[in-house]
Amino acid sequence: MPRIVMHLDMDAFFAAVEERDRPRLKGRPIVIGSDPLDGKGRGVVSTANYVARTYGIRSALPISRAWTYSQKAKTEGKPEAVFIAPNIKKYAAESEKIFAYIKRKVDKLQIASIDEAYADISSTKTFSEAKKLAQQIKAHIKRKHKLTASIGIGPNRLIAKIASDEEKPDGLIIIQKKDVQNFLDPKNIRTIPGIGPKAEQALNNAGIKTIKELRTKFPQKELEEKFGKRGAEWYDKARGEDESKVEQRAERKSIGEECTFQEDTLDSTKIVEEFQKLIRSVSRTVNKKRVAFKTVAIKVRFEDFQTLTRAHTLERETNKKPILETEALQLLMPFLDSRENPRKKKIRLIGLRVEKLSKNLFT
Numbered sequence: 464m465p466r467i468v469m470h471l472d473m474d475a476f477f478a479a480v481e482e483r484d485r486p487r488l489k490g491r492p493i494v495i496g497s498d499p500l501d502g503k504g505r506g507v508v509s510t511a512n513y514v515a516r517t518y519g520i521r522s523a524l525p526i527s528r529a530w531t532y533s534q535k536a537k538t539e540g541k542p543e544a545v546f547i548a549p550n551i552k553k554y555a556a557e558s559e560k561i562f563a564y565i566k567r568k569v570d571k572l573q574i575a576s577i578d579e580a581y582a583d584i585s586s587t588k589t590f591s592e593a594k595k596l597a598q599q600i601k602a603h604i605k606r607k608h609k610l611t612a613s614i615g616i617g618p619n620r621l622i623a624k625i626a627s628d629e630e631k632p633d634g635l636i637i638i639q640k641k642d643v644q645n646f647l648d649p650k651n652i653r654t655i656p657g658i659g660p661k662a663e664q665a666l667n668n669a670g671i672k673t674i675k676e677l678r679t680k681f682p683q684k685e686l687e688e689k690f691g692k693r694g695a696e697w698y699d700k701a702r703g704e705d706e707s708k709v710e711q712r713a714e715r716k717s718i719g720e721e722c723t724f725q726e727d728t729l730d731s732t733k734i735v736e737e738f739q740k741l742i743r744s745v746s747r748t749v750n751k752k753r754v755a756f757k758t759v760a761i762k763v764r765f766e767d768f769q770t771l772t773r774a775h776t777l778e779r780e781t782n783k784k785p786i787l788e789t790e791a792l793q794l795l796m797p798f799l800d801s802r803e804n805p806r807k808k809k810i811r812l813i814g815l816r817v818e819k820l821s822k823n824l825f826t
Contacts, residue, residue, distance in 0.1 A: 474632035499530035621705035719816030727809035762814035
């Protein structure tokens with residue numbers, strides 16, 4: 464029986480939910496993120512719908528720059544973007560309903576994020592039957608949730624993921640094993656998951672820009688010599704090879720929250736006050752999900768964008784808020800004095816995360 468994997472990616476998910484729930488916004492450029500404050504806001508774009516993307520607005524773009532792009536579009540006679548604060552609870556509830564339906568239809572479902580998942584659908588036996596299943600799933604999402612999803616189907620996770628991005632939004636692409644190389648070869652090397660800007664530049668310096676060039680320019684041993692372990696991985700991926708399995712995981716890997724200050728600050732009262740809010744929020748989620756944690760981790764980003772993380776693993780797992788608070792504050796406080804911040808740099812962002820989650824306390 465051939466291996467058949469599906470990758471589903473909800474189209475501009477956060478923005479699509481807001482557009483659905485606010486009909487007056489239909490057709491408008493929508494940006495989900497923090498308040499741009501007329502170009503002085505902090506934070507980044509969470510999601511932009513496809514109209515906003517034509518303005519150059521993308522996920523992870525600084526919200527201030529997104530506002531600038533919106534104003535530029537306005538001067539050109541286009542509608543300015545609508546900026547909406549994210550409602551993660553609403554998006555998560557929508558996501559859970561969608562994935563609960565898909566889970567009933569597939570062999571295994573691995574949820575990769577709030578808006579994407581892999582599914583093993585090998586039991587369909589043929590790519591023709593796999594296509595029918597994908598069409599059924601897409602139709603359900605459109606009918607029941609008034610949203611669209613793009614689906615890629617291939618012989619493994621790698622090809623399915625690349626295919627799902629091929630014809631967004633509302634696409635459905637099937638790449639059979641015999642067509643993999645023709646599908647991959649013309650594409651830019653950045654198409655391969657894991658090749659970011661720095662890796663792309665290193666490969667470009669070696670004369671490699673397309674996946675075909677990555678596949679043919681150097682033998683495997685030379686790629687490894689030049690790029691280490693990554694070279695071996697790229698050698699396989701350029702050939703469409705990926706043995707990773709779709710793993711159905713019930714447990715979340717971590718629970719976390721972050722806060723970006725409107726102005727960089729070293730005001731300890733203000734920082735601790737915001738950090739306490741993160742502690743309360745993470746604690747609520749821990750108890751709602753009925754999990755325990757064993758590791759507490761924090762993140763601090765300074766005004767110069769230097770980002771540091773610190774973590775501490777407990778002797779035994781717990782779900783108690785007082786323990787979370789004590790451990791988290793012990794990790795944070797050194798950043799407010801010379802122990803972790805000798806140059807007294809102002810702080811831009813703080814984050815809190817609990818890891819090594821378990822349900823053992825509740826079974």
